[in-house]
Amino acid sequence: MFRIALPLMTALALTACTMADGPGIEPIPGSITYGGHQPRTKLTKSPIGSTFDHRFYDDRGRQVIETYRIQPDRSLLLIRRRIRFDYL
Secondary structure, three states, rough: OHHHHHHHHHHHHHHHHHOOOOOOOOOOOOOOOOOHHHOOOOOOOOOOOOEEEEEOOOOOOOEEEEEEEEOOOOOEEEEEEEEEEOOO
């Protein structure tokens, strides 16, 4: 019984950790969607649900890598942000 219960409880715990399709992460200066704006050109050739990365440097000189997902209405949703710290 323990062999069945442990994987089941692990699966339930992991499903609670998934990211919801909410408003996403708030954009910062340099983000594609900063200020509530979407790109003027529609991403018509990209499949819905596909993701892509956008890289830029913030005001502190750190490299920021953001991941966007294309929504069914062809708008962009910011789903992940990573800040890369360069230590010299």
